[in-house]
Amino acid sequence: MRNPPHLRVVSDDAGEVNEARTVITVGNSPPTVSIMSPLNGTFFNHGESVNFQVRVSDSEDGSSEAKQITPERVVVQGAYRAARSGDAVHPGLELMKRTTCFACHTVRDRSAGPAYLEVARKYAKEPSAQQRLAVKVLSGGIGVWGAQVPMPPHPQHTLSEAQLMVDFFEGGHGLVARLSNTGWVKFATVNLAGIRSLRIQLAPLTSLPVAIEVRVGSIEGALIANAETVDRVGEFREILLPVHDPGGLNDLVFIAKTHPAHKGNVLDLNWILFSDK
Ligand code: HEC
DSSP states (O other): OOSOOOBOOBOOTTOOBOOBOOOOOOSOOOOEEEEEESOTTOOOOTTSOOOOEEEEEETTTEETTTTSSOGGGOOOOOOOOOOOTTSOOOHHHHHHHHSSHHHHOOSSSOSSSOOHHHHHHHHTTOTTHHHHHHHHHHHOBOSSSOOSSOBOOOTTSOHHHHHHHHHHHTTOSSOSEEEETTOEEEEEEEEOTTOOEEEEEEEESSSSOEEEEEEESSTTSOEEEEEEEOOOTTOOEEEEEEOOOOSSEEEEEEEEEOOTTOOSEEEEEEEEEEEOO
């Protein structure tokens, strides 16, 4: 309360004045609000809704858990906070967030248009498709994905903008990492709650068997997922790694390993999807 009311007490027939202040609290104590989910560090995909759970308790009105406070009385507002400086955001993704693409495309599931991952898979071995797809984003079209409605034209964008967007769409020709033998890449403060598997698009750069390991904290940390792959050199494919949640926020380290005698690069990591399936 800004201006606590006070009482001034005047006494004494000689004119002496004394003053006492008493804070009179009108209103009541504020409620306690806790966001139970989503947890800090968990994942969401652009274009998909985010489920949330909030608990409220109040010393006068009871609690949401005991159903004395009904959901209608709780207002939750969400805001998308731009990435911290230093976090790399693909410029194509930046553009797509500011335009219409997410109305018809999501990361994993087909909606009006194909999912980003489907598009990435379809054209993974055809880098020259990029130009054709960029033109299609500008001019619109139908007939490739069996959709009932065409993709509308996007005359508001330039060809170079469309190329950037398609580059993101296709899984990007920029890699997450190119790893040498026992080389690693780290993702900071990740919460794996609800994540069951990691889908990784990778290409081995040697014909030797290559192991990919996911460890907690450091290259010597607890192993939470791993796989071994032997494939044609330079050819991208997707692998699925069941993952076990170590609980809480952790740094995750992805390590590539092959025969100790091998010198040079071992693995290209194109993208990693943290999946709840
Ligand atoms: C109104 C819905 C809608 C919007 C908005 C939309 N798309 Fe599409 N998109 C589609 C449909 C439908 C298809 C499938 C077309 C087909 O089958 O040929 C598609 C296909 C694609 C493809 C694959 C094309 C191919 O030939 O394989 C790419 C890439 C793509 N969209 C990118 C974008 C980008 C980038 C944006 C934002 C600028 C966007 N889309 C906005 C509906 C949409």
